[in-house]
Amino acid sequence: MPRGAAEREARGHDRSRWNGQKEARVMTALVTGVVVIAALAAFAQALSGFGFALVAVPLLTLLAGPQTAVTVVTALGGLLALAITVHQRRHVQGRTALLVTGAGLVGMPFGLLAITALSARSLSVLIACVVLAFALLLARGATLSRGAGSAAAAGFVSGALLTSTGMNGPPVVAAFQAMELQPREFRATLQATFCAGDALAVLGFLAVGRLTADNLLLTAAGLPGMAVGWWLGDRIFARTDPRRFRKIVLTVLVASACMALAQAALT
Template identity: 90%
Template sequence: MLATGRFTATAVDGNGGRTKEGCVMTTLVTGVVVIATLAAFAQALSGFGFALVAVPLLTLLTGPQTAVTVVTALGGLLALAISVHQRRHIEGRTAFLVTGAGLVGMPFGLLAITALSARSLSVLIACVVLAFALLLGRGATLSRGAGPAAAAGFASGALLTSTGMNGPPVVAAFQAMGLQPRELRATLQATFCAGDALAVLGFLAVGRLTADSLLLTAAGLPGMAVGWWLGDRIFARTDPRRFRRIVLAVLVTSACVALAQAALA
């Protein structure tokens, strides 16, 4: 079987002798590659959604703790690589404000996760994401000033530490600020870098960054590169109006996932 936190193979053949660790490992690595490909493809198209796609699928293979650790590490590496490659498209001041406000919001997310039940937290997430999607769908606009960026960053930081879903408030705010698709996508990756880096350091501090999780992270890198490459090709041919619809679809999907989690809690 696959144990939560550390995977182990215990399947025994009909003669009651050999374990089939090689077969289990091959299946697991293949699954990670496919999941990383799909998640990076989604991130390339909309600018976010890597964790939304990858965490639920990888949880089926490894359990939630390993899944969150591996996905956060992969997402951080992807965000770092894209931030460096597309740095000329980053709105530096906006990214700095969002990142700083996100650090302030993180303790409030930790407070929420300790004070609320899993079901209540999932419902709260869905309501927040749907509210951002509604504002975006109605064509709400925001200035590129410090206030909107700080508010989006604070909400993003709180959601990161409570749910891992830090993208929706930032992407909705960036859309409302009128950032063009390439600006939006590159600036999002820059803001994700800091949060993911802090999360990985936290995993290391509490012993969740194990040899197994590092192995799975390494296994996902080729698939992640392929997924981004494919998604980026489609992104380059996507006009701003269609990009906006893609972002809305990902936001609504995020809310639906949160509601499903509430129903199953």
């Protein structure tokens, strides 16, 4: 082999090895970030009763982009909701959960259309705006009027938001607050609704090609962090003022949404 060709081949091997090492470092940093974010989000939900997706989606968007963030957080949130639902299954109001889930199923295709049609920048802006709007509504303690119609409307909106932004909680929370469910029934039925909605959303992501091998890897990586975060939050819950912590969570939501908006503006 001529000397020049050998040198070019050697440089090509060096470049390939460098690119491989760079990709490995990026993936390691991303996996570490997913573990930390999943732990923080589960910790927040254990203490305040809400906020897994609201905390995790904007933070993971900064690391991995909005499409990956929505897919991974929805899968993780569904697994967390499943564990809670199984543990508290005696308190689930089945008819209410079915009504909201059925309405959410109707809204999901609209969200899938958004996540496949919008650019990463546009989706980041949408996610940030949704977080800011929900933070404002939650801070004001907003509720909906009572009745099956309001519950169905909340389910429809939550389904569309779930598959487009990964954040479907506040409409359902507002509807359940209006129903004046008992605390145990409220929490159990809410998690059952999240579990069913997330499972349907994951099937939708699979249908449109969003459930990739990398997304599955990141989902698996987040499981240990999610478990640790929930365990710590559950232990501290009895000694923490929920109202004070809700204020902290809302502050985190606003900050993360502002960071997502800034990132979208700079890209």
